[in-house]
Amino acid sequence: xxxxxxxxxxxxxxxxxxxxxxxxxxxxxxxxxxxxxxxxxxxxxxxxxxxxxxxxxxxxxxxxxxxxxxxxxxxxxxxxxxxxxxxxxxxxxxxxxxxxxxxxxxxxxxxxxxxxxxxxxxxxxxxxxxxxxxxxxxxxxxxxxxxxxxxxxxxxxxxxxxxxxxxxxxxxxxxxxxxxxxxxxxxxxxxxxxxxxxxxxxxxxxxxxxxxxxxxxxxxxxxxxxxxxxxxxxxxxxxxxxxxxxxxxxxxxxxxxxxxxxxxxxxxxxxxxxxxxxxxxxxxxxxxxxxxxxxxxxxxxxxxxxxxxxxxxxxxxxxxxxxxxxxxxxxxxxxxxxxxxxxxxxxxxxxxxxxxxxxxxxxxxxxxxxxxxx
Numbered sequence: 001x002x003x004x005x006x007x008x009x010x011x012x013x014x015x016x017x018x019x020x021x022x023x024x025x026x027x028x029x030x031x032x033x034x035x036x037x038x039x040x041x042x043x044x045x046x047x048x049x050x051x052x053x054x055x056x057x058x059x060x061x062x063x064x065x066x067x068x069x070x071x072x073x074x075x076x077x078x079x080x081x082x083x084x085x086x087x088x089x090x091x092x093x094x095x096x097x098x099x100x101x102x103x104x105x106x107x108x109x110x111x112x113x114x115x116x117x118x119x120x121x122x123x124x125x126x127x128x129x130x131x132x133x134x135x136x137x138x139x140x141x142x143x144x145x146x147x148x149x150x151x152x153x154x155x156x157x158x159x160x161x162x163x164x165x166x167x168x169x170x171x172x173x174x175x176x177x178x179x180x181x182x183x184x185x186x187x188x189x190x191x192x193x194x195x196x197x198x199x200x201x202x203x204x205x206x207x208x209x210x211x212x213x214x215x216x217x218x219x220x221x222x223x224x225x226x227x228x229x230x231x232x233x234x235x236x237x238x239x240x241x242x243x244x245x246x247x248x249x250x251x252x253x254x255x256x257x258x259x260x261x262x263x264x265x266x267x268x269x270x271x272x273x274x275x276x277x278x279x280x281x282x283x284x285x286x287x288x289x290x291x292x293x294x295x296x297x298x299x300x301x302x303x304x305x306x307x308x309x310x311x312x313x314x315x316x317x318x319x320x321x322x323x324x325x326x327x328x329x330x331x332x333x334x335x336x337x338x339x340x341x342x343x344x345x346x347x348x349x350x351x352x353x354x355x356x357x358x359x360x361x362x363x364x365x366x367x368x369x370x371x372x373x374x
Contacts, residue, residue, distance in 0.1 A: 002064050004028050006158070006190075010058025010068070012044055019044050021215045028063065028158070028190040030206030031181070033222070035195060040211045042194040043087075046160045049192070050085055051078035062158065084151030085160040086144070088167065092135045098146050099131040105150050121152045125179055141172040148176065152183060159184075161193040165200065177203050178293050199295050201225070203242035239334060239345050240297040247292060256370065259292060262342040263366075267314045268294055268373045298334060298345035300372035304365040305356060315368040319344060321360050324353070337366055 006026045012019050020041030026032055034042050047053040049060060051067065054075055060068040067076045085091075093101055102118065122128045125145045130138060138146065144164055151159055161180075165173045181204050184191055195201060201208060201222065208225040210218040218225070245259030245266055257268045307316055322343070323336035333353050335346040344366055358364065 003061075004063060006049070006063075006192075007059065007061040008045075008049070010048065010055035010060060010070075012041070012048055012053065012055040018214055020048075020211070022058075024209065024216050024219065026190075026192070026209070026219075027207075029188070031184055031191045031193055031204050033193050033195055033201045033205035033208045034211065035201065035208060036211035036217075038196075041214050042211060043162050045211075046085065046162050046192065046194060049158075050083050050160055051076060051081050082154075082157045083160060084154050084156035084158070085162070086147045086151055086164040087162040088164065092143060092147060092150070094135045097132055097134050098127065098138075098149075101135065101146065101150060102131075102153055105154060118153060122149055124183070125149050125152075126175075140167050141169070141176075144168065145176065148180070156189060159189055159191040161191060163194055163196065166196070173200075174203075174295060177295075180204065181293055199240055199242070199297075202240060203293050203295050239347065240295055240300075241342075241344055243294050243296065243342070245292050245294055257292070259294070261294075262340045263319070263344060264317045264339075265315075266294065266368075266373065267370045269370055294373050296344070296368055296373055298347040300368060301344060301346035302367045303335060303346050303348060303352070303356065303358070304367055307365050308367070311367075312369075313367045314370045315373070317344070317366045317368075318363060319366050321358060321362045321364060324358065324360060337364070 004027060006028055008022045008024045008026070011021045022045065034045065036042055044053065048055050048068075054068060055070065057070045058068070059066065059070070062081070065076075066072075066074060067081055068074065093104065096104065106118075119128065122131070125148055127142075127145050127149050130142055130146060135143060135146070144167075147164070165176055168176070177200065180191070183189070193200070193204065205222045207219070207221050209216060210225075212218075243261045243263065243266065245257075245261045245268075247257070248260055248265075249258040250256075250272070251258060252272065255269055255271060257270050259266050259268065302313075304316075307318070317339060319337040319339045321335060322338040325334040325336060327333060327347075331350055332347055333350050335348060335353075335358065337344045337346065346366060356364075
């Protein structure tokens with residue numbers, strides 16, 4: 001029976017110093033986040049998997065295909081591994097237009113994609129209007145969208161992402177997060193994603209690998225990671241959660257999207273053009289086409305003992321306090337709330353905790369301003 005794992009057992013050294021020593025089996029399904037402090041070997045790991053670097057010793061096996069074996073002196077070239085990869089600095093040909101980049105790729109990789117298929121992918125990534133521009137004329141966000149388009153067009157068996165969104169603003173990053181997760185769900189292509197962002201882990205990952213001391217320190221589901229490991233993990237950005245919302249209605253007069261989530265109804269401000277790029281149309285799967293991911297930071301969630309009616313805050317959920325976590329900064333605490341199995345975080349002051357007399361097991365109202373959801 002054919003394996004469905006990526007088997008990694010190798011050592012990569014530089015000038016006699018071990019950069020990464022890996023012994024890991026990763027199921028080739030969903031999105032796997034790879035975290036750890038800078039310089040721990042995350043990028044080197046991806047480069048060894050892709051074939052851009054070769055370990056000194058070990059084996060790399062994708063399903064039943066041996067990509068690298070030091071004992072057999074076997075190494076499959078990069079171009080024969082059918083991997084799509086996007087790094088912080090993209091690999092676009094700067095002197096060509098976007099369209100010329102795509103044509104060059106399809107010709108080189110012998111991909112037989114129709115014009116309509118390429119148009120469909122470019123519409124999803126909002127790249128069509130960029131086709132006539134040269135790469136050096138594009139913004140950072142536009143270049144990363146085009147880099148992702150190149151990956152999608154190549155129809156890879158595995159996608160490697162090395163902090164591709166780190167230089168983008170919040171809105172641009174969230175838009176691409178949705179596009180990538182929707183693409184993965186539709187095409188079932190496994191993705192390995194190096195990140196320092198807690199939001200990216202929560203919003204995208206199905207499982208998490210954490211590297212420490214140049215080797216695997218932790219590998220488990222994202223749910224387990226967030227509940228038991230996140231405090232010790234060097235991730236950047238505020239604590240928050242990702243919610244999967246089911247499209248209900250678009251209130252065009254107000255630019256508001258109404259969705260239903262496991263926590264309750266959620267109203268999110270969004271431009272129609274952006275909404276269309278995030279909710280990918282797929283005639284074969286109505287459920288897929290109506291799902292959208294949103295992120296809610298703990299700093300944007302307030303707590304009340306009663307529901308407020310005379311308020312501009314549109315999103316209010318009745319939830320149970322599951323835990324109260326102290327922080328390094330003694331002036332703040334994190335309230336962990338739960339409803340229907342979904343976690344929600346709120347970061348408040350220790351003063352507010354005492355003033356409201358909050359306790360574990362207590363039912364409270366969590367309030368989120370619509371403009372703070374992305």
